Amino acid sequence: MTEKYDAFVIGTGAAGTTFAYKLNAAGWKVAIADCREYGGTCALRGCIPKKVLAGVANIVDEHNRMLGKGIDGGKIAIDWSSLIDYKRTFTEDHPGKREKGYRDVGIDTYHGIVRFADESTLIVGEKKITAKYIVITTGSKPRKLNIPGEEYLVTSEEFMERKELPKRIIFAGGGYISFEFAHIAARAGCDVKILQRGDSVLKEFDSELADMLVKASEDAGIHVIKGKELKNIEKTPDGFKVTTCCKDSGEDEVFFADMIIHGLGRVPAIEELQLDKGNVILDKGGIALNEYFQSVSNPRVYAAGDCIRPGPPLTPVVSMQADIAASNMIEGNKYTADYSVIPSTVFTIPPLAGVGITENVSSNKHKVLFNDMSQWYSSRRTNLGYAASKVVIDESNDTILGAHLLAPNAEEVINLFAMAMRYGLTATQLSSMVFAYPSIAYDINYMLK
Structure with missing residues (x-):
């Protein structure tokens, strides 16, 4: 027997959930499927559990920074085992709650690998399903490196499931994953290295502030080593031998570790869908879409999230796309x-x-305001040591084109800059706002001078 739906959604992360609920609310007959636990990467294997770990790392670091400045006692470190237990309280019940939420509103749920049989037909396990529309939100996975010993690499997901951490950890790659988890591991007492192939790290961010973060990382005991491309990994009696190729000299250099974390990029997780049978073509490894998120080759198919190419791979972005x-x-x-x-x-x-443009793409029509914030009250209050801001302003109309922060609560303050940019507030208008004091948001008044 073939099940029929108005829409069948593949993937239960942020994008898939947005699709399913919105289409269901419009009166469509909707089903959703996942080959893993319901909930997707962000809730189970990414943003949410990572931020739990990062929050504890920050508490530990604040304690240690304030020793002798109001904090008594010795240095502390993360109790990794109990932290992982705590992290699981955020993830263990989520799949069941997510699935129940679908069912409660009448969305049918399926488990298993989904494959295309033709342009409008899917196979899930032994069930055949037809749908007027098929939605692909399968997310991404760590990219294959095609180097000897690749099987020894540990993903960030596996890292967050380990009940114990080894002493020596190498993070391969200089992006989000490596830096975030390196800062966590360092506060857990690990000897941490980041190996980056190129000369710059965190390329999505302002390069000057990224370099300041590298210095802050080094002060935290994280060794950031640039110009080292991963060549092969060998298992040894004492751990792993990591051979890298030096970008400048071409000579190999060897490092030793007990764990190597994959931080070298992710690719769309679409291999098992058999897209060719559904007449769904690809573009640069992602599903090829028009500007409306519709497949250019099969109009029945829409897609969003990390399995497509437009837009940064961020949870709020994939929800917006969906x-x-x-x-x-x-x-x-x-x-x-x-x-x-x-x-x-x-x-x-x-x-x-x-948010917005960085200094390296600004022109002589733009004003760049840089402030070293390390001695400002908001940073000195917790003995932070490193803090700075950079704002790019269009001198012709006083609009803010970009804002960049390395600072306490930067994740909150950047939203105020983004809101000002989105709704056309000028730098003068934003700086005239009376913010609560003392607060990092109040510092915006000084960042714009």
Whole structure:
């Protein structure tokens, strides 16, 4: 027997959930499926559990920074085993609650790998399903490196499930994953290295503030080593031998560790869908779409999230994409996404946040305001040591084109800059706002001078 639906959603993360509920609310007969636990990457294997770990790392670091400045006793470190137990209280019940939420509103749920049989037919396990529309929100996975010993790499997901951490950890790659988890591991007492192939790290962010974060990382005991491309990994009696190729000299250099974390990028998780049978073509490894999030080759298919290429791979962005795409499915293709003002943060200590253009793409028509905030009250209050801001302003009309922060609570303050940019507030208007004092938001008045 073939089940029939108005829409079948593949993936139960932020994007898939947005699709399912919005289409269901419009009166459509909807089903959703996942080959893993319900909930997706962010809730189970990404943002949410990571921020739990990062929060404890920050508490530990604040304690140690304030020793002799109001805090008595010795240095402390993360109790990793109990932290992982605490982290699981945020994730263990989530799949059941997510599935129950679907069922409570009449969305049918399926478990298993989904494959295309033809343009409108899917196979889930032994069940055949036809749908007027098929929605793909399968997310991403760590990319294959095709190097000897790749099987020894540990993903960030596996890292967050370990009940114990080894002494020596290498993070391969200089992006979000490596820096965030390196800061956590360092506060757990690990000997941490980050190996970056190129000369710069965290390329999505302002390069000067990223370099300041590298210094803060080094002070925290994290060794950031640039120009080292991963070549192969060998298992040894004492752990792992990591061979890298030096970018400048071409000579190999060897490092030793007990664990190597994969932080070298992610790719769309679409291999098992058999997209060719559904006439769904790809573009640069992601599902090829028009501006309405509709497949360019199969009009029955819409997609959003990390399995497509437009837009940064951030949870609020994929939810926005899904909301727009669902509206297009319901009303006809009318709506497109605006990615011009998307704030993002790397949750290190201190956090690094940014929105809009960076100084390196500014012109002589732009004014760049840089402030070293390390001696400002908001930073000195907790003996932070590293803090700075950079704001790019269009001198012709006083609008804010970019804002970048390395500072306590940067993840919150960047949202105020993003809101000002989105709704056209000038720098003068934003700085005239009376913020609560003393607060990091109040510092905006000084960042714009």
